Structure formats: C-alpha cells, structure tokens
Amino acid sequence: MEIYRKLYDHFGPQHWWPAQTRTEMIVGAVLTQNTAWRNVESALSILRSRNLLTLDALRAIPEKELATLIRVSGFFNVKAHRLKNLIQFIQNTYAGNLDSMFAQKQETLREQLLGVSGIGAETADSILLYAGQIPSFVVDAYTRRIFFRHGLVTPSDDYSAIQHLFMRHLPRQAPLFNEYHALIVRTAKVYCKREPQCGACPLGYLMPPTGDPFVASSRRSA
DNA sequence: CACCAGGCAAGTA
DNA sequence: TACTTGCATGGT
Numbered sequence: 001m002e003i004y005r006k007l008y009d010h011f012g013p014q015h016w017w018p019a020q021t022r023t024e025m026i027v028g029a030v031l032t033q034n035t036a037w038r039n040v041e042s043a044l045s046i047l048r049s050r051n052l053l054t055l056d057a058l059r060a061i062p063e064k065e066l067a068t069l070i071r072v073s074g075f076f077n078v079k080a081h082r083l084k085n086l087i088q089f090i091q092n093t094y095a096g097n098l099d100s101m102f103a104q105k106q107e108t109l110r111e112q113l114l115g116v117s118g119i120g121a122e123t124a125d126s127i128l129l130y131a132g133q134i135p136s137f138v139v140d141a142y143t144r145r146i147f148f149r150h151g152l153v154t155p156s157d158d159y160s161a162i163q164h165l166f167m168r169h170l171p172r173q174a175p176l177f178n179e180y181h182a183l184i185v186r187t188a189k190v191y192c193k194r195e196p197q198c199g200a201c202p203l204g205y206l207m208p209p210t211g212d213p214f215v216a217s218s219r220r221s222a
Numbered sequence: 223c224a225c226c227a228g229g230c231a232a233g234t235a
Numbered sequence: 236t237a238c239t240t241g242c243a244t245g246g247t
Contacts, residue, residue, distance in 0.1 A: 032227085033229040035229085035244080035245095036227040037227080039227080039245060072244060074244040074245080075242045076243070117230090117231075118230065120229060120230050120231085121229090141229085181228085184228095
C-alpha cells in the first residue's frame with residue numbers, strides 16, 4: 001500500500017484497461033500474451049473495423065480467417081485457436097452472456113477460465129479484473145521484476161505466491177487492483193529498461209538489473 | 223543485427 | 236516437479 005501510494009502520487013491514474021467493451025478487453029487479454037501492446041492495438045483495430053469485436057461475430061468467423069486478421073499481434077495461429085477456445089467456453093457455459101459469466105462466484109470462474117486451453121493465470125486474472133471488475137490481482141513479468149529488485153519477491157515465488165502477497169496486504173477492491181497493476185506496468189516501462197533510470201524512479205534505486213532473473217533476456221543468454 | 227514485448231502449453235528428464 | 240522449447244510479428 002505504501003508502494004502503491006508512491007506510484008500513484010508519481011504517475012496518477014492510468015485509465016486501464018484501454019478498451020471500449022468487455023469483449024474487446026477479453027480479446028485483448030489473449031492477444032497481448034508475450035506481445036507489445038502496440039501490436040495488439042493494431043490487431044484490435046482491424047477486428048473493430050470489420051465489426052468482429054462481438055462474441056457472435058468471433059464465433060462465426062473461421063479460425064484460419066481470424067488468424068490472418070490478427071497477424072500483426074504475433075503468434076497468430078495459437079492466439080486464434082485460444083480465442084476460439086475462450087469464445088466457445090463462454091458460449092457453452094454461460095450461453096454467451098458476459099453478465100451471467102461475471103456473476104459467477106469468483107473462485108469458480110477463475111478455475112473455469114484456467115481450464116480453457118490457452119488461458120493461464122495472468123490472462124484469467126486480467127479478464128476477471130479488467131473485463132469483470134472482480135478483485136483478482138494480476139501478476140506479470142514486470143511485477144516480478146520490480147518486486148524482486150526491491151527484495152519482496154524471490155525467484156522461487158510462483159504466480160500464486162506473488163498474487164497472495166498482494167491480496168493479503170491490500171483491501172479487495174477491483175479499482176485498487178486495477179490501478180496498481182497498471183501503475184506497475186507503467187513504472188517498469190519508464191524506469192526498468194535496459195539502461196534503467198532507477199535514480200528517478202519513485203521507488204528509488206535498490207538493485208541493478210545485473211543478475212536479475214526476471215529480465216527476459218536472462219532466459220536465452222544462460 | 224540482437225533483443226524485447228502486459229504468456230501459455232507441451233515435451234523432456 | 237523443474238526446466239526447455241515453439242509459437243511470430245513489429246519496434247528499438
């Protein structure tokens with residue numbers, strides 16, 4: 001909460017999720033998997049221009065055609081398949097009704113989403129939090145990186161451990177979780193690049209990126 | 223040219 | 236359980 005305040009005072013509200021509708025958020029949550037948001041926006045624009053950002057339209061379009069349309073967002077074949085899986089789940093389980101889906105008990109819906117192939121913890125939590133306004137904290141690579149550098153997360157902490165850390169220390173309010181995650185992403189983008197400007201970071205300088213197991217490059221260079 | 227971006231699942235030991 | 240690899244485009 002102390003850290004949240006510092007980030008909020010420094011950056012102000014981030015106005016996430018940058019999307020117009022819940023369906024658009026859900027689609028964006030899949031498209032942004034390991035992908036720059038810029039490219040996701042391009043793909044969403046293409047889908048929007050063809051009026052494909054509705055569950056019915058996405059269910060009707062052939063998977064191969066969908067893959068072609070979302071090409072710019074990368075991993076387009078797997079993402080088209082994942083979107084189809086997710087749309088099908090919503091149709092089968094909630095008759096394609098998002099109000100019904102988000103009225104489901106939080107833990108139950110999260111488990112159901114995790115049961116959809118292609119929906120992992122972060123994507124599930126993003127859907128719950130941003131599309132459903134349900135207080136499920138989103139943990140991403142930036143969260144790990146920043147909190148590791150501040151000694152609050154260790155390399156052995158898995159997704160669930162980190163999520164519990166936040167949810168244990170914060171009031172369960174979707175608007176707070178929303179803003180906090182967005183602020184973490186903003187902070188990492190501005191201050192945790194390869195030539196970090198830690199001195200200007202509102203959280204201060206605590207640890208150099210060297211040896212940080214959460215920088216993406218460490219996976220391949222090892 | 224190398225590296226990175228708001229992950230996930232499947233395969234291997 | 237704990238790694239490793241494939242998936243793919245576009246910006247820096």
